[in-house]
Amino acid sequence: MMPVEVYVTESESETQALGAAFLLRCRVGDVVALSGPLGAGKTAFVRGAVRAAGERGTVRSPTFQLMHRYESDPPILHADLYRLESAVTGGEFGLEDELDLTVAFIEWPERRPALFKGERATWWVEFRFAGNDAREIEIRPPSDTDSGP
Secondary structure (H helix, E strand, C coil): CCCCCEEEEECCCHHHHHHHHHHCCCCCEEEEHHHCCCCCHHHHHHHHHHHHHCCCCCCCCCCCCCCCECCCCCCCECCCCCCCCCCCCCHHHHHHHHCCEEEEEEECCCHHHHCCCCCCEEEEEEEECCCCCCCCEECCCCCCCCCCE
């Protein structure tokens, strides 16, 4: 099993660079659960990954659309569960259908913990404020026995 890794980034561009480097470790079918407070760098991390995968268009948080799919290499899904109503499941807006076809970056995973149970490889990435513009980013790799942070 790979160890937990902790990084400190000092700017949005450093957070994006970490996201780009992180993507090299992912395969189609992997899920990346991104947790942390608003403004902590989750979308910047995903933006770096999406850019590294070749997307040149605008990369924004899918807060109001719930998810964006990028036809990049590899294909990337970026979902934001922050605004989900409790009555809505991931399957009701097509999220579960995309998980095996993309590298899926999902913000606010605690809103739908059932999505992260089972055999799917899930990376857990937690963002914390670390003073000024710094962010502490903890990356926990998938494991056979772990189904959440």
